[in-house]
């Protein structure tokens with residue numbers, strides 16, 4: 152369908168100008184919208200949205216008993232059992248409020264997927280830190296992103312154990328950060344980068360060098376804390392100084408933007424670039440590699456020089 156034929160009549164010219172005006176107004180409206188939807192798990196479509204409180208955990212049968220609120224058009228408020236994934240089971244705490252998608256499992260029972268912990272304190276942190284990050288983004292000159300010598304970006308996200316992690320929590324010791332997503336099908340990209348992070352973690356541990364490692368998911372709608380927990384386990388990554396983090400999509404996208412990491416969603420994957428950063432104990436970026444072939448040994452050397460200085 153062609154909107155504007157070659158021979159544009161007077162009425163069409165007016166119509167065309169109106170369209171242009173409306174487009175400009177829409178763009179302006181979009182630009183002035185600063186409030187971002189920082190709701191955890193926003194944007195999910197599968198099954199029914201469920202909000203509730205964990206009442207008990209049955210580890211042997213991988214079941215959670217959850218008192219859920221009314222699910223409009225489907226089910227009134229009640230307490231019932233749900234099957235959950237191993238990662239979600241490990242992250243669950245009695246008394247915790249959660250948000251999840253409710254679907255049928257293979258046995259015809261109900262299951263919860265994409266579980267996000269809900270707390271007012273977390274919501275406040277998400278909002279406050281993301282506002283700080285947005286200000287940092289506004290202060291960056293057009294086309295620039297953070298690199299060596301720059302102050303690192305502020306963030307608040309949830310780790311793979313379901314706990315809030317902020318950039319301030321990480322101050323006081325060096326930090327290595329990279330960007331991955333668990334569904335990445337390209338062995339030379341995220342899987343390789345995660346293996347290198349695991350190697351660096353081990354080498355630093357062997358040499359007694361203090362460092363925190365943070366892997367930011369580029370696929371926050373799929374990579375919930377429970378999914379990240381299973382991913383960490385699959386790579387044999389343990390220790391409370393290694394974090395896989397995720398959160399509301401706008402907060403994650405702002406963090407990616409600040410570091411100039413591109414992540415373009417395709418039908419069944421994400422086309423993306425990579426970045427690995429070494430940030431010192433005061434939050435300054437000391438090293439940045441944009442290649443998938445970054446060397447853990449080079450980062451280790453820099454870490455050692457920090458310790459000895």
Ligand SMILES: [Cu+2]
Nearest residue numbers: 332335340341
């Ligand atoms: Cu990847």
